[in-house]
Amino acid sequence: MSERIREKLQILTDAAKYDVSCSSSGSSRKNKNKGLGDTGNGICHTYTEDGRCVSLLKILFTNVCIFDCAYCVTRKSNDIKRVAFTVQEVVDLTLNFYRRNYIEGLFLSSGIFKDADHTMERLVRVAKKLRKEHNFNGYIHLKSIPGASDELMHEAGLYADRLSINIEIPTESGLKLLAPDKDHKEMFRPMNYLKNEIILKKEEKKLFRKAPLFTPAGQSSQMIIGAAKESDKDIMYTAAKLYTGFNLKRVYYSGYVPVSNDRRLPGLGSAVPMVRENRLYQTDWLMRFYGFGVKELLNDANPHLDLDIDPKLSWALRNLSCFPMDINKVSLHEILRVPGIGMQSAHKIVAARKFQKLNWDHLKKIGVAINRAKYFITCGSRQFESRDLSAMKIKQFILGGSASKYLKIAQQQLSLF
Amino acid sequence: MGVFIYDSTWTGFLSTIFEIFERRVRPVNITTVGRYMPDVFAQPLHVTTDEVKAERVLAGIAKKISAPAVRKLYACFLSELPGIENTLYAYIRLVFAMKESPERAYADPDVLRVSQVDKMVHREKHRMEAFVRFQLTSDDLYYAAVEPDYNVLPLILNHFKRRYADQRWLIYDLRRDYGIYYDLKTVEEVTLSFNDKSTGSEPSIPLFHEEEALYQALWKDYFKHVNIKERKNDKLHLQHVPKRYWKNLTEKFNLLMW
Known part of the structure; x- marks a missing residue:
């Protein structure tokens, strides 16, 4: 018995791990009547050896699938062992992991067995059982299955904290090539339904405090990076569309890990584009928190992100006319655009300059990366970068002064010889 | 220099602050029973932990700074770092000396230190919630x-x-x-x-x-x-x-x- 469940868990974890989302924040489910669990800001309970956060029990319900998407391990044509959990097994695993403080909740996805409605119904049943029978208030993230009925999606929204549909390939043409059974329109339909439903339920909640929660942590999606030959611009424009068009809370970017010898894809053994993935996340953050428009960061003249330097620095170098800024005068919004100054430092600067003029020492102690910021700001000190440097020169100085963490690895290996 | 020794509890620490202000001693060194190193020249004072005095100090601080800032002081205290009591004392002096709350004057070394130690303690708190x-x-x-x-x-x-x-x-x-x-x-x-x-x-x-x-x-x-x-x-x-x-x-x- 125990060997059976262990095998299932191993197989269905292996199949689910390429879904990078593991966030457990954004919901505010309270523990009612001495039940089990609550949700808050989210906690990463451990980290895998690849350095990714483990916050949820992330598994597939089954890896039986009728689709044949080239980039996916569970594709129909792949010769692997197929297994399925029962509803009770998933419930028991979730509760027992949760009670031991291993996880924040459950992230349940599934291969499409039979059809969309059958699959969705099974996922909803797990969530319903946890909420209704076990008074479980931990985090539940369910996958929305494209093509599932509105009734099922509605029910899912009542029990889940987050729902997600993965766009997978940023361009329609890429998707047609790699996953002929899928198309974006079918993914956008449930996304749109949920978006409207969430807005509606939020309005209700304002009027009636007791109205039930509906997908309080919103929707998310994921794109695979480097499987089709898309540009960074394609990816980020699609992401921007998802954020503004469907109110998505998060878009995840997952560097393609080779899983097949299909000729349409990068071959087995090719490297996972991790630096590119990192730059895309940085761009995503600049869009969502730093007030950048996607067109400022990526456009027809610059369809790709610079892998050597971060996207904010790269924007600043293209727009040297905006600098230097006087750190003691400009608004928070402008401070956020300075390379080397992050969210927290920016807020600290704005708070601290009310008490006194800030100089380089203060900025350094507050946590500003002076090596990058010094080319773009002036402050309460007499010395500042007075040379009229070109963008190319600044980039060289910055790269010369600090090796990127990715470069460091390469250098370490070289110095062995 | 006035050396004050307390019992390493939060109430004990606040009682110490009370004694220091009452005796108008400066400069001071606050240390715990376990950490105190006997010194030929110093005349250490063993502070008696007193709930009422501690309560008065805390109420006085709470009147001048925000509730999150008070919690930061407590978190710093829990760090048990050697000498953190002196940083906290310097911060509290600043609180009573200034008209408005100094909690966001990050250019001041003690304010910045409190904010940094608080961050260290909260990182550990968060780790424990996880681990x-x-x-x-x-x-x-x-x-x-x-x-x-x-x-x-x-x-x-x-x-x-x-x-x-x-x-x-x-x-x-x-x-x-x-x-x-x-x-x-x-x-x-x-x-x-x-x-x-x-x-x-x-x-x-x-x-x-x-x-x-x-x-x-x-x-x-x-x-x-x-x-x-x-x-x-x-x-x-x-x-x-x-x-x-x-x-x-x-x-x-x-x-x-x-």
Whole structure:
């Protein structure tokens, strides 16, 4: 018995791990009547050896699938062992992991067995059982299955904290090539339904405090990076569309890990584009928190992100006319655009300059990366970068002064010889 | 210099502040009974812990600065870092000296230090909320051992009380030798006597619930299989899960063998 469940868990974890989302924040489910669990800001309970956060029990319900998407391990044509959990097994695993403080909740996805409605119904049943029978208030993230009925999606929204549909390939043409059974329109339909439903339920909640929660942590999606030959611009424009068009809370970017010898894809053994993935996340953050428009960061003249330097620095170098800024005068919004100054430092600067003029020492102690910021700001000190440097020169100085963490690895290996 | 020695409790520390202000001594050095190094020239004063005086100091501070800023001072105190009392004293002097609250004057070294130590303590608090690993014993108690860098049990208590409201649990700080125990109603501070030899020949190995071994095995399976080998990144892994925590983590260590 125990060997059976262990095998299932191993197989269905292996199949689910390429879904990078593991966030457990954004919901505010309270523990009612001495039940089990609550949700808050989210906690990463451990980290895998690849350095990714483990916050949820992330598994597939089954890896039986009728689709044949080239980039996916569970594709129909792949010769692997197929297994399925029962509803009770998933419930028991979730509760027992949760009670031991291993996880924040459950992230349940599934291969499409039979059809969309059958699959969705099974996922909803797990969530319903946890909420209704076990008074479980931990985090539940369910996958929305494209093509599932509105009734099922509605029910899912009542029990889940987050729902997600993965766009997978940023361009329609890429998707047609790699996953002929899928198309974006079918993914956008449930996304749109949920978006409207969430807005509606939020309005209700304002009027009636007791109205039930509906997908309080919103929707998310994921794109695979480097499987089709898309540009960074394609990816980020699609992401921007998802954020503004469907109110998505998060878009995840997952560097393609080779899983097949299909000729349409990068071959087995090719490297996972991790630096590119990192730059895309940085761009995503600049869009969502730093007030950048996607067109400022990526456009027809610059369809790709610079892998050597971060996207904010790269924007600043293209727009040297905006600098230097006087750190003691400009608004928070402008401070956020300075390379080397992050969210927290920016807020600290704005708070601290009310008490006194800030100089380089203060900025350094507050946590500003002076090596990058010094080319773009002036402050309460007499010395500042007075040379009229070109963008190319600044980039060289910055790269010369600090090796990127990715470069460091390469250098370490070289110095062995 | 006035040397003040207190009993290393929060109330004791606040009483010390009261004494310092009342005696108008400057400069001062505040230290605990355990840390005090006898000095030929100093005339140390042993402060008597006094709830009323402590309450007055705290109320005075709370009137001048925001509630989150008061909590920061408490968090800093829990860091138990050598000399943190003197930083806190300097901060409190500043609070009473200035018209408006200095809590956001980050260019001041003491204010910045308080904000940084608070961050360190809260990082440890957050880690403990993440790294506590309960093991179910045969009498249905969820037990976890921890060894946090700072004394954070008072800070994580409410989190666990809210979350695990329907199970009995005990989180024990092995380093400071005390724990917090929830009996389905309230949380209490407890001290255990491990390996109590006076009770005779009975081994002191706790008996685990029959299902415990299976769930630890399942968690280890999960931890291993959710990893993507092609993306191996030991540096990042160690940065997030430093080695000093491993011995109390189910996925990193065999907890059942002890």
